[in-house]
Amino acid sequence: MASDRVNRDPTRPVYVISVAASIVSVHPRTLRIYEDEGLVCPARTPTNIRLYSEQDIRRVLWIRHLTRDRGVNLAGIRILFELEERIGTRILESLYDEGMEEAGADRPETAPDPV
Amino acid sequence: MASDRVNRDPTRPVYVISVAASIVSVHPRTLRIYEDEGLVCPARTPTNIRLYSEQDIRRVLWIRHLTRDRGVNLAGIRILFELEERIGTRILESLYDEGMEEAGADRPETAPDPV
DNA sequence: AGAGTCTTGACAATGGCGTTGTCAAGAGTG
């Protein structure tokens, strides 16, 4: 499963919200709020169902690391994402790698890409 | 007064907490908490009185901008300061300038230096 | 078609955080 996740097109929207929530270990309600706050933007089916891509998952993992492990609030995360877009990913990538190592989580190959 | 502030040695600890709090428009209690959280480190007199430098003031102004205007919490600010130390001040400087312009506040000549 | 499950958007509860207030004891100033 984990290797399937890694090998697929990371931008393809494939996970419904319950699956995404399980992968990321977060409440579905929380995912909806992250979307409301503009922190992640899953695709929508013609019937308005959310589908998350691998890229979305990585982005949410990054959000979770910051909120749960570093105590950053959503406004802070927004600032960090703005920095990422403004400056590029080199900076946050190194912070992310260090942060994930500290958290003991799996280490993705790249930092989350902007949605 | 404002021009006196600008012309003095920015690292010299000269303001007691009530004055610093007035300059920055923040409660003294809040300044103590920022210190407790390690976000700013004012000097101490031999009798343990806090003295804030111009540099400290700038740092707190930056913190206030982020907390009050952008809604970032203290953990988020800590992350941003870590970034600043890690990467240098070029990045946050541009964000700071933009943020201060948006807030309509006075624009300092440089970004806050690390304490 | 029907039954069961999942998803949606929206209202609500709860714990934690940030700011402010308060206070006793000590320090500083005139």
Add this chain to the structure above:
DNA sequence: CACTCTTGACAACGCCATTGTCAAGACTCT
């Protein structure tokens, strides 16, 4: 000495993030 300010610490309150709940609709399977 009298008054004011500072210290560290306890407390109150509003806001935020997460979670729970629910009615209606969508989806899946038999």
